[in-house]
Amino acid sequence: MADKKKNDLVDESEIITLEFEDGVSVECEIMGVFEFEGNDYIALIPDDDSDDVYIYGYREVGEDEFEIVDIEDDELFEKVVAEFDAIMESEE
Numbered sequence: 001m002a003d004k005k006k007n008d009l010v011d012e013s014e015i016i017t018l019e020f021e022d023g024v025s026v027e028c029e030i031m032g033v034f035e036f037e038g039n040d041y042i043a044l045i046p047d048d049d050s051d052d053v054y055i056y057g058y059r060e061v062g063e064d065e066f067e068i069v070d071i072e073d074d075e076l077f078e079k080v081v082a083e084f085d086a087i088m089e090s091e092e
Contacts, residue, residue: 015028016028043055
């Protein structure tokens with residue numbers, strides 16, 4: 001049986017800034033948080049005029065505080081992206 005799908009869309013636009021190892025910073029709108037196989041993930045839309053969506057692990061670390069975590073395992077990343085795509089298709 002598939003895990004219960006949740007997609008907590010953000011009511012208001014929340015913007016966070018991602019800072020990459022090469023020194024580049026990108027502002028991103030938080031699209032939503034979703035669950036896959038017992039873990040939470042976050043979808044971010046970069047403000048760079050592309051159609052990209054960034055997917056990261058999501059972990060709450062306090063009230064109104066969270067951290068995003070790279071998904072290091074390529075196979076897991078592909079599964080998480082497929083779950084995100086399925087959620088988006090079901091909402092259309």
